[in-house]
Amino acid sequence: MNLNSLLQTFSTVDFQNDLIEWFSKEQRDLPWRKDQDPYKVWVSEIMLQQTKVDTVIPYFNSFIEQFPNIESLANAEEERVLKAWEGLGYYSRARNLQAAVREVHEVYRGVVPNNVKDISSLKGVGPYTTGAILSIAYGIPEPAVDGNVMRVLSRILLIREDIAKPKTRKIFEEVIREIISKENPSFFNQGLMELGAIVCTPTSPSCLLCPVREHCRAFHEGEQNELPVKTKKKSTKQVNLVAGVFFDEKGNVLVQQRPENGLLAKLWEFPTVERVVELETPKQQLQRFMLEENGINVEVEDYICDIQHVFSHLVWNINVYVGKVNGTFENSTIKAVSREKQELLPFPVSHQNIWKEVQKYK
DNA sequence: TACGCGTGGTG
DNA sequence: TCACCAAGCGT
Numbered sequence: 001m002n003l004n005s006l007l008q009t010f011s012t013v014d015f016q017n018d019l020i021e022w023f024s025k026e027q028r029d030l031p032w033r034k035d036q037d038p039y040k041v042w043v044s045e046i047m048l049q050q051t052k053v054d055t056v057i058p059y060f061n062s063f064i065e066q067f068p069n070i071e072s073l074a075n076a077e078e079e080r081v082l083k084a085w086e087g088l089g090y091y092s093r094a095r096n097l098q099a100a101v102r103e104v105h106e107v108y109r110g111v112v113p114n115n116v117k118d119i120s121s122l123k124g125v126g127p128y129t130t131g132a133i134l135s136i137a138y139g140i141p142e143p144a145v146d147g148n149v150m151r152v153l154s155r156i157l158l159i160r161e162d163i164a165k166p167k168t169r170k171i172f173e174e175v176i177r178e179i180i181s182k183e184n185p186s187f188f189n190q191g192l193m194e195l196g197a198i199v200c201t202p203t204s205p206s207c208l209l210c211p212v213r214e215h216c217r218a219f220h221e222g223e224q225n226e227l228p229v230k231t232k233k234k235s236t237k238q239v240n241l242v243a244g245v246f247f248d249e250k251g252n253v254l255v256q257q258r259p260e261n262g263l264l265a266k267l268w269e270f271p272t273v274e275r276v277v278e279l280e281t282p283k284q285q286l287q288r289f290m291l292e293e294n295g296i297n298v299e300v301e302d303y304i305c306d307i308q309h310v311f312s313h314l315v316w317n318i319n320v321y322v323g324k325v326n327g328t329f330e331n332s333t334i335k336a337v338s339r340e341k342q343e344l345l346p347f348p349v350s351h352q353n354i355w356k357e358v359q360k361y362k
Numbered sequence: 363t364a365c366g367c368g369t370g371g372t373g
Numbered sequence: 374t375c376a377c378c379a380a381g382c383g384t
Binding site for chain 1: 363364365366367368369370371372373
Binding site: 044045046047048049050051052053055056090092093096123124125126127128129132144146147148149190193194196197202203232235310 | 375376377378379380381382383
Protein backbone atom coordinates (compact mmCIF):
# COMPACT_ATOMS: atom_id res chain seq x y z
CA MET A 1 0.00 0.00 0.00
CA ASN A 2 1.62 3.20 -1.21
CA LEU A 3 0.74 6.21 0.89
CA ASN A 4 1.48 8.78 -1.80
CA SER A 5 -0.72 7.22 -4.43
CA LEU A 6 -3.45 6.63 -1.87
CA LEU A 7 -3.60 10.33 -1.01
CA GLN A 8 -2.71 11.72 -4.45
CA THR A 9 -6.16 13.01 -5.33
CA PHE A 10 -7.39 13.44 -1.76
CA SER A 11 -8.23 17.00 -0.66
CA THR A 12 -6.76 16.82 2.81
CA VAL A 13 -7.38 20.40 3.88
CA ASP A 14 -10.99 20.42 2.69
CA PHE A 15 -11.57 17.12 4.43
CA GLN A 16 -10.11 18.44 7.71
CA ASN A 17 -12.28 21.55 7.54
CA ASP A 18 -15.49 19.67 6.75
CA LEU A 19 -14.87 17.12 9.49
CA ILE A 20 -13.88 19.62 12.19
CA GLU A 21 -16.73 21.99 11.35
CA TRP A 22 -19.21 19.13 11.59
CA PHE A 23 -17.79 17.93 14.91
CA SER A 24 -17.85 21.48 16.33
CA LYS A 25 -21.52 21.74 15.51
CA GLU A 26 -22.86 18.23 16.01
CA GLN A 27 -20.82 16.65 18.79
CA ARG A 28 -22.79 15.01 21.57
CA ASP A 29 -22.85 16.63 24.98
CA LEU A 30 -20.88 14.09 27.02
CA PRO A 31 -19.65 14.38 30.62
CA TRP A 32 -15.99 13.91 29.68
CA ARG A 33 -16.20 16.75 27.17
CA LYS A 34 -16.84 19.45 29.78
CA ASP A 35 -13.14 20.20 30.07
CA GLN A 36 -9.82 18.79 28.91
CA ASP A 37 -8.56 17.57 32.26
CA PRO A 38 -6.05 14.88 31.23
CA TYR A 39 -7.11 12.66 34.13
CA LYS A 40 -10.76 12.72 33.12
CA VAL A 41 -9.91 12.23 29.45
CA TRP A 42 -7.81 9.25 30.51
CA VAL A 43 -10.55 7.68 32.66
CA SER A 44 -13.10 8.14 29.89
CA GLU A 45 -10.84 6.58 27.26
CA ILE A 46 -10.21 3.51 29.40
CA MET A 47 -13.92 3.08 30.11
CA LEU A 48 -14.79 3.51 26.44
CA GLN A 49 -12.53 0.67 25.32
CA GLN A 50 -14.87 -1.86 23.68
CA THR A 51 -17.78 -0.23 25.52
CA LYS A 52 -20.69 1.89 24.31
CA VAL A 53 -21.04 5.56 25.21
CA ASP A 54 -24.48 5.06 26.78
CA THR A 55 -23.10 2.35 29.04
CA VAL A 56 -20.12 4.43 30.12
CA ILE A 57 -21.90 7.69 31.04
CA PRO A 58 -23.28 6.69 34.48
CA TYR A 59 -20.09 4.82 35.38
CA PHE A 60 -17.96 7.82 34.43
CA ASN A 61 -20.05 10.25 36.48
CA SER A 62 -20.02 8.03 39.53
CA PHE A 63 -16.33 7.20 39.17
CA ILE A 64 -15.29 10.86 38.92
CA GLU A 65 -17.47 11.70 41.89
CA GLN A 66 -15.71 9.05 43.97
CA PHE A 67 -12.23 9.61 42.53
CA PRO A 68 -12.15 13.21 41.22
CA ASN A 69 -8.42 13.40 40.60
CA ILE A 70 -5.13 11.51 40.38
CA GLU A 71 -4.47 11.67 44.10
CA SER A 72 -7.84 10.32 45.20
CA LEU A 73 -7.60 7.36 42.85
CA ALA A 74 -3.97 6.70 43.76
CA ASN A 75 -4.88 6.55 47.45
CA ALA A 76 -8.06 4.51 47.09
CA GLU A 77 -8.50 0.89 48.15
CA GLU A 78 -8.34 -1.39 45.12
CA GLU A 79 -11.56 -3.07 46.19
CA ARG A 80 -13.41 0.27 46.08
CA VAL A 81 -12.12 0.85 42.57
CA LEU A 82 -13.29 -2.59 41.43
CA LYS A 83 -16.65 -1.93 43.09
CA ALA A 84 -16.97 1.29 41.08
CA TRP A 85 -16.22 -0.76 37.97
CA GLU A 86 -18.68 -3.54 38.85
CA GLY A 87 -20.80 -4.42 35.81
CA LEU A 88 -18.64 -2.54 33.31
CA GLY A 89 -16.55 -5.58 32.33
CA TYR A 90 -12.88 -6.04 31.41
CA TYR A 91 -11.90 -5.55 35.04
CA SER A 92 -8.16 -5.51 34.37
CA ARG A 93 -8.82 -2.04 32.96
CA ALA A 94 -9.68 -0.83 36.45
CA ARG A 95 -6.67 -2.39 38.12
CA ASN A 96 -4.30 -1.25 35.37
CA LEU A 97 -5.75 2.26 35.51
CA GLN A 98 -5.17 2.53 39.23
CA ALA A 99 -1.64 1.09 38.94
CA ALA A 100 -0.86 3.64 36.21
CA VAL A 101 -2.41 6.50 38.17
CA ARG A 102 -0.26 5.55 41.16
CA GLU A 103 2.79 5.70 38.90
CA VAL A 104 1.81 9.15 37.64
CA HIS A 105 1.25 10.25 41.22
CA GLU A 106 4.65 9.03 42.38
CA VAL A 107 6.92 9.35 39.36
CA TYR A 108 5.40 12.34 37.53
CA ARG A 109 4.23 14.33 40.57
CA GLY A 110 0.61 13.81 39.62
CA VAL A 111 0.94 15.26 36.11
CA VAL A 112 -0.18 12.99 33.26
CA PRO A 113 2.78 12.80 30.84
CA ASN A 114 2.44 14.68 27.56
CA ASN A 115 4.75 12.61 25.38
CA VAL A 116 4.39 9.26 23.62
CA LYS A 117 7.25 7.49 25.36
CA ASP A 118 6.15 8.13 28.94
CA ILE A 119 2.40 7.84 28.52
CA SER A 120 2.48 4.68 26.42
CA SER A 121 4.62 3.00 29.08
CA LEU A 122 1.76 3.24 31.59
CA LYS A 123 -0.25 0.10 32.31
CA GLY A 124 -3.37 -0.19 30.20
CA VAL A 125 -2.36 2.65 27.88
CA GLY A 126 -1.82 1.24 24.39
CA PRO A 127 -1.40 2.92 21.01
CA TYR A 128 -5.01 4.10 20.75
CA THR A 129 -5.25 5.55 24.26
CA THR A 130 -1.85 7.22 23.89
CA GLY A 131 -3.02 9.09 20.82
CA ALA A 132 -6.41 9.89 22.32
CA ILE A 133 -5.02 11.46 25.51
CA LEU A 134 -2.23 13.35 23.73
CA SER A 135 -4.54 14.80 21.08
CA ILE A 136 -7.62 15.50 23.22
CA ALA A 137 -5.99 16.68 26.46
CA TYR A 138 -2.80 18.24 25.07
CA GLY A 139 -3.55 19.10 21.42
CA ILE A 140 -0.67 16.99 20.14
CA PRO A 141 -1.18 15.60 16.60
CA GLU A 142 -0.88 11.88 17.30
CA PRO A 143 -3.09 9.29 15.60
CA ALA A 144 -5.77 7.61 17.75
CA VAL A 145 -6.83 4.62 15.69
CA ASP A 146 -9.78 2.66 17.02
CA GLY A 147 -12.42 0.56 15.32
CA ASN A 148 -14.40 3.64 14.27
CA VAL A 149 -11.41 5.28 12.64
CA MET A 150 -10.50 2.14 10.69
CA ARG A 151 -14.08 1.73 9.49
CA VAL A 152 -14.48 5.39 8.48
CA LEU A 153 -11.11 5.66 6.75
CA SER A 154 -11.39 2.31 5.02
CA ARG A 155 -14.53 3.67 3.36
CA ILE A 156 -13.28 7.16 2.65
CA LEU A 157 -10.00 6.01 1.12
CA LEU A 158 -11.24 2.63 -0.13
CA ILE A 159 -8.72 0.67 1.93
CA ARG A 160 -9.45 -3.06 1.68
CA GLU A 161 -7.03 -4.36 4.30
CA ASP A 162 -8.54 -6.71 6.91
CA ILE A 163 -9.09 -4.55 10.00
CA ALA A 164 -9.18 -7.68 12.20
CA LYS A 165 -5.43 -8.11 11.60
CA PRO A 166 -3.27 -6.34 14.20
CA LYS A 167 -0.77 -4.98 11.67
CA THR A 168 -3.52 -3.20 9.74
CA ARG A 169 -3.74 -0.57 12.51
CA LYS A 170 -0.25 0.61 11.55
CA ILE A 171 -1.41 1.38 8.02
CA PHE A 172 -4.15 3.62 9.36
CA GLU A 173 -1.71 5.32 11.73
CA GLU A 174 0.50 6.18 8.76
CA VAL A 175 -2.47 7.59 6.87
CA ILE A 176 -3.57 9.67 9.86
CA ARG A 177 -0.09 11.11 10.30
CA GLU A 178 -0.42 12.49 6.78
CA ILE A 179 -3.92 13.91 7.02
CA ILE A 180 -4.39 14.88 10.70
CA SER A 181 -5.04 18.56 11.39
CA LYS A 182 -2.01 20.11 13.11
CA GLU A 183 -4.18 23.04 14.22
CA ASN A 184 -6.88 20.94 15.87
CA PRO A 185 -5.87 17.30 16.23
CA SER A 186 -8.35 16.92 19.10
CA PHE A 187 -11.43 17.68 17.00
CA PHE A 188 -9.96 15.83 14.02
CA ASN A 189 -9.53 12.59 15.97
CA GLN A 190 -12.77 12.95 17.89
CA GLY A 191 -14.56 13.90 14.69
CA LEU A 192 -13.52 10.66 13.00
CA MET A 193 -14.72 8.62 15.98
CA GLU A 194 -17.96 10.58 16.38
CA LEU A 195 -18.64 10.15 12.68
CA GLY A 196 -18.12 6.41 13.02
CA ALA A 197 -20.38 6.27 16.07
CA ILE A 198 -23.39 8.17 14.71
CA VAL A 199 -23.15 8.41 10.89
CA CYS A 200 -20.64 6.00 9.38
CA THR A 201 -22.00 3.03 11.33
CA PRO A 202 -21.00 -0.62 10.78
CA THR A 203 -24.29 -1.54 9.09
CA SER A 204 -26.44 0.81 6.99
CA PRO A 205 -24.33 3.97 7.26
CA SER A 206 -26.21 7.27 6.85
CA CYS A 207 -24.28 8.47 3.84
CA LEU A 208 -26.88 11.08 2.88
CA LEU A 209 -26.29 12.81 6.22
CA CYS A 210 -22.52 12.50 6.06
CA PRO A 211 -20.57 15.77 6.18
CA VAL A 212 -17.63 14.28 4.27
CA ARG A 213 -19.41 12.11 1.72
CA GLU A 214 -17.98 14.09 -1.19
CA HIS A 215 -14.56 12.94 0.01
CA CYS A 216 -15.68 9.32 0.34
CA ARG A 217 -14.48 6.91 -2.33
CA ALA A 218 -16.65 4.07 -1.06
CA PHE A 219 -19.74 6.27 -1.41
CA HIS A 220 -18.79 7.25 -4.96
CA GLU A 221 -18.28 3.57 -5.83
CA GLY A 222 -21.38 2.42 -3.92
CA GLU A 223 -19.16 0.18 -1.78
CA GLN A 224 -19.93 1.60 1.66
CA ASN A 225 -21.71 -1.60 2.65
CA GLU A 226 -18.78 -3.81 1.59
CA LEU A 227 -16.25 -2.02 3.80
CA PRO A 228 -14.46 -2.45 6.07
CA VAL A 229 -13.16 -5.94 5.41
CA LYS A 230 -13.20 -7.77 8.72
CA THR A 231 -12.64 -11.50 9.17
CA LYS A 232 -14.67 -13.31 11.81
CA LYS A 233 -13.38 -14.95 14.91
CA LYS A 234 -14.35 -18.40 16.04
CA SER A 235 -17.17 -19.37 18.35
CA THR A 236 -17.29 -19.67 22.09
CA LYS A 237 -16.87 -22.76 24.24
CA GLN A 238 -19.23 -23.96 26.95
CA VAL A 239 -18.24 -24.37 30.61
CA ASN A 240 -20.50 -26.09 33.15
CA LEU A 241 -20.34 -24.94 36.77
CA VAL A 242 -22.04 -25.65 40.08
CA ALA A 243 -22.43 -22.81 42.57
CA GLY A 244 -23.62 -22.90 46.18
CA VAL A 245 -25.06 -20.08 48.25
CA PHE A 246 -24.38 -21.22 51.83
CA PHE A 247 -25.66 -19.49 54.97
CA ASP A 248 -24.41 -19.94 58.52
CA GLU A 249 -26.48 -19.65 61.71
CA LYS A 250 -25.97 -15.89 61.87
CA GLY A 251 -27.22 -15.36 58.34
CA ASN A 252 -23.76 -14.72 56.93
CA VAL A 253 -23.10 -16.01 53.43
CA LEU A 254 -19.99 -17.80 52.13
CA VAL A 255 -17.98 -16.05 49.42
CA GLN A 256 -14.65 -16.72 47.73
CA GLN A 257 -12.32 -14.38 45.87
CA ARG A 258 -11.26 -15.26 42.34
CA PRO A 259 -7.54 -15.56 41.48
CA GLU A 260 -5.35 -12.51 40.82
CA ASN A 261 -5.14 -13.16 37.11
CA GLY A 262 -7.41 -14.32 34.36
CA LEU A 263 -11.16 -14.14 34.01
CA LEU A 264 -12.88 -11.75 36.46
CA ALA A 265 -9.65 -11.47 38.43
CA LYS A 266 -10.03 -10.60 42.11
CA LEU A 267 -13.79 -10.34 41.96
CA TRP A 268 -15.89 -12.20 44.54
CA GLU A 269 -18.33 -15.04 43.95
CA PHE A 270 -20.31 -17.75 45.69
CA PRO A 271 -18.29 -20.97 46.00
CA THR A 272 -18.22 -22.46 42.51
CA VAL A 273 -16.72 -25.59 41.02
CA GLU A 274 -16.38 -26.68 37.42
CA ARG A 275 -18.63 -29.64 36.69
CA VAL A 276 -16.48 -32.28 35.09
CA VAL A 277 -17.28 -35.49 37.00
CA GLU A 278 -20.37 -36.78 35.30
CA LEU A 279 -20.62 -39.75 37.66
CA GLU A 280 -21.65 -37.48 40.50
CA THR A 281 -24.70 -35.30 40.74
CA PRO A 282 -24.02 -31.55 40.85
CA LYS A 283 -25.09 -31.61 44.48
CA GLN A 284 -22.59 -34.32 45.37
CA GLN A 285 -19.81 -32.61 43.51
CA LEU A 286 -20.45 -29.31 45.28
CA GLN A 287 -20.48 -31.03 48.66
CA ARG A 288 -17.19 -32.81 47.91
CA PHE A 289 -15.57 -29.60 46.55
CA MET A 290 -16.40 -27.73 49.74
CA LEU A 291 -15.05 -30.51 51.93
CA GLU A 292 -11.96 -31.62 50.04
CA GLU A 293 -10.79 -28.33 48.54
CA ASN A 294 -11.85 -26.04 51.37
CA GLY A 295 -12.27 -28.18 54.45
CA ILE A 296 -15.80 -26.96 54.99
CA ASN A 297 -18.59 -29.37 55.80
CA VAL A 298 -21.73 -27.99 54.17
CA GLU A 299 -25.21 -29.29 53.76
CA VAL A 300 -26.38 -28.74 50.20
CA GLU A 301 -30.15 -28.33 50.30
CA ASP A 302 -32.30 -27.08 47.43
CA TYR A 303 -31.72 -26.63 43.73
CA ILE A 304 -32.63 -23.06 42.80
CA CYS A 305 -32.13 -22.54 39.06
CA ASP A 306 -29.69 -22.60 36.18
CA ILE A 307 -27.95 -19.35 35.33
CA GLN A 308 -26.44 -18.92 31.91
CA HIS A 309 -23.90 -16.18 31.36
CA VAL A 310 -22.47 -15.37 27.94
CA PHE A 311 -18.99 -13.84 27.73
CA SER A 312 -17.30 -12.69 24.55
CA HIS A 313 -15.27 -15.89 24.37
CA LEU A 314 -17.13 -18.49 26.46
CA VAL A 315 -20.44 -19.45 28.02
CA TRP A 316 -21.03 -20.38 31.65
CA ASN A 317 -23.88 -22.72 32.53
CA ILE A 318 -24.26 -22.63 36.30
CA ASN A 319 -26.38 -25.01 38.45
CA VAL A 320 -27.29 -23.02 41.54
CA TYR A 321 -27.96 -24.57 44.97
CA VAL A 322 -28.58 -23.16 48.43
CA GLY A 323 -27.38 -24.78 51.63
CA LYS A 324 -26.21 -24.45 55.21
CA VAL A 325 -22.83 -24.43 56.89
CA ASN A 326 -22.55 -25.51 60.51
CA GLY A 327 -20.09 -24.17 63.07
CA THR A 328 -16.87 -22.46 62.17
CA PHE A 329 -14.11 -23.35 59.78
CA GLU A 330 -10.52 -22.28 59.28
CA ASN A 331 -7.55 -22.30 56.95
CA SER A 332 -9.67 -21.54 53.91
CA THR A 333 -9.86 -19.09 51.03
CA ILE A 334 -13.57 -18.95 51.62
CA LYS A 335 -15.04 -16.61 54.20
CA ALA A 336 -18.42 -15.83 55.69
CA VAL A 337 -19.60 -12.23 55.31
CA SER A 338 -22.52 -10.23 56.59
CA ARG A 339 -25.03 -8.68 54.21
CA GLU A 340 -23.45 -5.25 54.76
CA LYS A 341 -19.98 -6.49 53.90
CA GLN A 342 -21.24 -8.46 50.93
CA GLU A 343 -22.67 -5.30 49.40
CA LEU A 344 -19.23 -3.70 49.40
CA LEU A 345 -17.61 -6.55 47.46
CA PRO A 346 -17.39 -6.48 43.65
CA PHE A 347 -19.29 -9.38 42.07
CA PRO A 348 -19.46 -10.38 38.39
CA VAL A 349 -22.90 -9.99 36.82
CA SER A 350 -23.41 -13.77 36.69
CA HIS A 351 -23.19 -14.03 40.47
CA GLN A 352 -25.30 -10.91 41.00
CA ASN A 353 -27.95 -12.81 39.07
CA ILE A 354 -27.47 -15.87 41.24
CA TRP A 355 -28.09 -13.72 44.32
CA LYS A 356 -31.27 -12.27 42.80
CA GLU A 357 -32.66 -15.74 42.16
CA VAL A 358 -31.83 -16.87 45.70
CA GLN A 359 -33.62 -13.82 47.09
CA LYS A 360 -36.71 -14.68 45.04
CA TYR A 361 -36.66 -18.21 46.41
CA LYS A 362 -36.38 -17.19 50.05
C1' DT B 363 0.22 -13.18 15.98
C1' DA B 364 -3.75 -14.91 18.13
C1' DC B 365 -6.12 -15.25 21.91
C1' DG B 366 -8.02 -14.04 26.61
C1' DC B 367 -10.59 -10.63 28.64
C1' DG B 368 -17.24 -8.60 30.09
C1' DT B 369 -21.27 -6.69 29.27
C1' DG B 370 -25.55 -5.03 27.27
C1' DG B 371 -27.73 -3.75 23.01
C1' DT B 372 -29.34 -4.87 18.30
C1' DG B 373 -31.34 -6.48 13.72
C1' DT C 374 -33.02 -16.36 18.79
C1' DC C 375 -28.37 -15.43 18.29
C1' DA C 376 -24.28 -13.76 15.99
C1' DC C 377 -22.26 -9.70 16.14
C1' DC C 378 -21.03 -5.53 17.80
C1' DA C 379 -18.48 -1.15 20.94
C1' DA C 380 -13.64 4.81 21.70
C1' DG C 381 -8.30 -1.99 22.94
C1' DC C 382 -4.73 -3.92 25.79
C1' DG C 383 -1.66 -7.56 27.66
C1' DT C 384 0.67 -11.58 26.87
